[in-house]
Amino acid sequence: MLTALIALGILAALIGLVLGYAAIRFHVDSDPVVEQIDALLPQTQCGQCTYAGCRPYAEAIAAGEADINQCPPGGEATINALADLLGKDPKPLNPEHGEHSEKTVVTIDEQVCIGCTLCIQACPVDAIVGAAKQMHTVIREECTGCNLCIAPCPVECIHIVPVRPDIGNWVWPKPADQAPGEIQHG
Amino acid sequence: MADSAASFRRPSPSSSTRLHTFHGGLKLAGHRELTAARPILPAGVPPLLTVPLQQHIGTPAECLVAPGDAVFKGQLIARQVGIISAPVHAPSSGTVVAVEERPVPHPSGLLAPCIIIETDGLDRYRDAADTALDYARMAPGALCDLIREAGIVGLGGAGFPTHVKLGRDKHSIELLLINAVECEPYIACDNRLLQERADEVLEGVRILQHAVQPQNCIIAIEDGMPEAEAALRTALAANNETDISVVRIPEIYPSGGERQLIRIITGKEVPSQGFPAEIGIVCQNVGTAAAVHNAVIRQQPLLSRIVTVTGDGVARPQNFETLIGTPVSHLVACAGGYTQDVERLLIGGPMMGYAVADDHIPVTKTINCILAVSHEEMPAPPPAQPCIRCGKCTEVCPADLLPQQLYWYAHSSNLDAAQDYSLFDCIECGCCAYVCPSHIPLVQYYRHAKTEIWAREKRTHASDLARQRHEARLSRLDRIKQEREARMARKKQALSADGGSSEIKKATIQAALERVKRKKEQAGMAPKNVDNLTAEQQQLIAAADNRRRQKNRGNITE
Numbered sequence: 007m008l009t010a011l012i013a014l015g016i017l018a019a020l021i022g023l024v025l026g027y028a029a030i031r032f033h034v035d036s037d038p039v040v041e042q043i044d045a046l047l048p049q050t051q052c053g054q055c056t057y058a059g060c061r062p063y064a065e066a067i068a069a070g071e072a073d074i075n076q077c078p079p080g081g082e083a084t085i086n087a088l089a090d091l092l093g094k095d096p097k098p099l100n101p102e103h104g105e106h107s108e109k110t111v112v113t114i115d116e117q118v119c120i121g122c123t124l125c126i127q128a129c130p131v132d133a134i135v136g137a138a139k140q141m142h143t144v145i146r147e148e149c150t151g152c153n154l155c156i157a158p159c160p161v162e163c164i165h166i167v168p169v170r171p172d173i174g175n176w177v178w179p180k181p182a183d184q185a186p187g188e189i190q191h192g
Numbered sequence: 193m194a195d196s197a198a199s200f201r202r203p204s205p206s207s208s209t210r211l212h213t214f215h216g217g218l219k220l221a222g223h224r225e226l227t228a229a230r231p232i233l234p235a236g237v238p239p240l241l242t243v244p245l246q247q248h249i250g251t252p253a254e255c256l257v258a259p260g261d262a263v264f265k266g267q268l269i270a271r272q273v274g275i276i277s278a279p280v281h282a283p284s285s286g287t288v289v290a291v292e293e294r295p296v297p298h299p300s301g302l303l304a305p306c307i308i309i310e311t312d313g314l315d316r317y318r319d320a321a322d323t324a325l326d327y328a329r330m331a332p333g334a335l336c337d338l339i340r341e342a343g344i345v346g347l348g349g350a351g352f353p354t355h356v357k358l359g360r361d362k363h364s365i366e367l368l369l370i371n372a373v374e375c376e377p378y379i380a381c382d383n384r385l386l387q388e389r390a391d392e393v394l395e396g397v398r399i400l401q402h403a404v405q406p407q408n409c410i411i412a413i414e415d416g417m418p419e420a421e422a423a424l425r426t427a428l429a430a431n432n433e434t435d436i437s438v439v440r441i442p443e444i445y446p447s448g449g450e451r452q453l454i455r456i457i458t459g460k461e462v463p464s465q466g467f468p469a470e471i472g473i474v475c476q477n478v479g480t481a482a483a484v485h486n487a488v489i490r491q492q493p494l495l496s497r498i499v500t501v502t503g504d505g506v507a508r509p510q511n512f513e514t515l516i517g518t519p520v521s522h523l524v525a526c527a528g529g530y531t532q533d534v535e536r537l538l539i540g541g542p543m544m545g546y547a548v549a550d551d552h553i554p555v556t557k558t559i560n561c562i563l564a565v566s567h568e569e570m571p572a573p574p575p576a577q578p579c580i581r582c583g584k585c586t587e588v589c590p591a592d593l594l595p596q597q598l599y600w601y602a603h604s605s606n607l608d609a610a611q612d613y614s615l616f617d618c619i620e621c622g623c624c625a626y627v628c629p630s631h632i633p634l635v636q637y638y639r640h641a642k643t644e645i646w647a648r649e650k651r652t653h654a655s656d657l658a659r660q661r662h663e664a665r666l667s668r669l670d671r672i673k674q675e676r677e678a679r680m681a682r683k684k685q686a687l688s689a690d691g692g693s694s695e696i697k698k699a700t701i702q703a704a705l706e707r708v709k710r711k712k713e714q715a716g717m718a719p720k721n722v723d724n725l726t727a728e729q730q731q732l733i734a735a736a737d738n739r740r741r742q743k744n745r746g747n748i749t750e
Contacts, residue, residue, distance in 0.1 A: 049655035131661040176300040178639040
C-alpha cells in the first residue's frame with residue numbers, strides 16, 4: 007500500500023517536473039488562436055469592426071470580447087470560416103458595422119491633389135506614395151480598399167473605383183441548376 | 193521494362209511495342225472527313241493583326257513597341273518575362289497602330305493587352321535568312337535558347353512554353369514522345385500537317401532529339417489517320433531513320449492527352465500535379481516539332497499555325513495556315529462564310545472548346561480549331577436534372593478521378609474537399625459530362641471550382657502582403673516615436689546637467705545667433721521698396737541703419 011503510494015507520488019512529481027520544464031522550454035509567445043483568426047481576416051485594416059485593425063479584432067475575438075460577424079469586407083465567407091475555426095454557429099453580418107461589398111480600391115485625382123500628406127498618414131498599409139507639396143498617388147496593387155484615406159483629404163480628391171475583372175482573376179461562373187438530389191417536379 | 197525499351201528502338205512498321213491502356217475514355221464520331229482530305233490553304237495577310245501579349249501558360253510578355261513603330265515580319269515585339277513565359281513576334285510587316293486592351297479568345301470574353309498591327313501586305317522579313325543552322329554541332333542548351341527566342345509554345349492546345357519542357361532535367365530523359373494523336377473530333381490540323389509536311393516534322397523531331405538527348409524517340413499516331421501515318425513512314429524510310437519509331441494507337445478519346453498518351457505508350461503514370469520529365473519523358477506535339485524545324489532550319493520564329501475551320505456552320509470547312517493575330521472572322525470568311533444553320537461558334541473542339549460570342553477575336557498560338565456548329569450537329573444540352581449517382585462518369589474518367597464526388601463538392605463550394613479528391617488532376621476532357629444521363633454540366637463545375645481556388649489563393653496572398661505591410665508600418669511608427677522620445681530625453685538631460693545658466697548654454701545661444709546671421713548675409717537680405725525714394729525717406733533710412741549698427745556693436749562688445 008505504502009510502496010504504491012510512494013511510487014505514484016514519485017511518478018507524479020517526475021511528470022510534474024517534465025511538464026513544468028516543457029511549459030518553460032516550449033513556451034509559445036503569442037496565442038496561436040489569435041494567429042489562426044488573424045489568418046482568416048481579410049487584412050483590410052479598415053477598422054469597421056471598431057478595433058484598430060485586423061489583429062486587434064482577432065485578439066478581441068479570441069478573448070471573447072467581439073463577435074465573429076463584425077467584418078464587412080470579409081463578409082459571409084469570413085464569418086463561415088471563423089465559425090468553422092471556433093466551433094460556433096455562423097450568423098449574418100452585423101449591419102451596425104457596414105455592408106459587404108465587392109472589393110474596391112481608391113484612386114487620387116492628381117489634378118486636384120495639393121500634396122498635404124494627410125492620406126499618407128491615414129493609410130494603414132503604406133499604399134500611398136508622395137511627400138509634402140508633392141502630388142500623391144495610390145499603389146493600386148497594395149490598396150486594401152479600407153477607404154480610411156477619404157475622410158482626411160481636405161480637397162476630396164480621393165475616389166473609390168471598383169476592381170476591374172481581368173482574365174487573371176476571372177472565375178468561371180457556377181452553373182445555375184438545382185441542388186444535387188433535389189427533385190424537379192413537372 | 194527491358195524488352196519494351198528494346199522494342200522502342202525497332203523501327204519496323206508493324207511495331208511490336210506493347211501498348212497499355214488508360215482508364216475510361218470514349219469512342220467518338222470523328223467528323224474529320226470534313227477537312228482531313230483537303231489541302232492546307234494559306235489564310236493570307238489580313239489588314240489588321242491583333243497579337244495578344246499572353247498566348248501561353250505563364251507570365252504575359254512585355255510589349256517592346258509603341259504605336260507608330262514600323263515592324264518587319266518576325267521582329268520581336270514583346271519579350272519574355274521570367275522563365276515560364278514566351279516572347280511574341282510580329283506575324284507580318286506593317287505599322288503598330290495601337291497597344292491596348294482588346295477582346296481575346298477566352299471563355300470570359302474579357303479584354304487583354306494586345307499589339308495591333310496594320311499590315312502593309314508586303315509580308316517582308318528584315319533580312320532573309322537562308323543559311324540553315326547546323327544544329328547537330330550546337331550544344332543542346334543553345335538549341336533550347338533558340339527555341340525559347342522563337343516564342344515556341346505547345347501547339348497542341350495548352351500552350352506551355354516549349355523551352356521549359358526541354359530544359360528540365362534533360363540528362364535523365366529516357367523517352368521523347370511526339371504526339372500525333374489528334375483525338376478530339378473535327379480537328380484535323382496535325383493530320384494535314386503530317387500528310388503535307390512529314391519531312392519538316394521529322395526534321396523538327398530530330399532537332400528535339402538533339403535538344404533533349406533521349407534514349408528513345410517515339411511518334412505516336414492514331415489509327416484513324418492512315419494517310420498521315422503513311423506519309424510519316426515514307427518520310428522515315430526516305431531519310432533512313434532508325435532512331436525514331438512510329439507507334440499506332442487505338443482511337444479512343446482522349447488518348448492525345450499528354451498523361452493518357454504516356455500511359456498508353458509506357459504504362460507509366462505521371463505524378464499527380466507533376467511533370468512528365470519527373471518520370472524521364474518529354475512529350476511534344478507534332479505541330480510544335482514543325483515549329484521547331486522552322487525556328488532552327490529557316491530561322492523563323494513562331495508566326496503562324498495551322499487552324500482547322502470546320503462544322504456545318506461554315507460553307508467550306510478547311511485547314512488554314514494562319515498568321516497569329518488573324519481575326520477569327522477573317523478565317524470564317526476564308527472558309528466561305530457562315531451558313532444559315534450556324535448556331536454557335538466554338539474555339540477548340542466540341543469536347544474541350546468553349547463558346548464565344550464575338551468573332552473579332554484573334555487566332556493565338558494555342559488555337560487549333562474554330563468550330564461553327566449548327567443546331568442539328570450539336571444541340572444545346574437539355575436542362576440539368578439531379579445527379580442519380582449512376583457512376584457512369586467514374587467509368588469514363590481518363591484521369592481515374594471520382595467526377596461525381598468532385599461535382600458534389602464543387603456544387604456545395606466545399607473547395608478543400610474537392611482538392612482532396614484531386615480536382616487539379618482533372619484534364620477537363622468532358623467525357624463525364626458527355627455520358628451524364630442527367631446532362632449536368634460537370635466540367636463547368638470543375639472549371640468553376642479550379643478558378644475559384646486560384647482566386648482564393650490570390651486573395652490569401654494579397655491579404656498576407658497587406659498584413660506584412662501593416663505590421664511594418666506599425667513597427668516603423670513605433671520606432672519613430674521611441675527615437676523622438678529618446679532625443680527629447682537626451683536634450684533635457686543636457687540642459688539640466690549644467691544648471692541652466694552656465695557658460696556652455698550662453699555659448700550655444702551665441703553660436704546659434706551667429707549661424708542665423710551668417711545665413712542672412714549669405715542669402716543677401718536686400719531691403720525692399722527702396723527705389724524712387726524722397727530725400728526725407730532716405731534720411732529716415734540712414735538714421736535707422738545708424739541705430740541698428742550702434743546696437744549691434746553694443747551687443748558684440750558686451
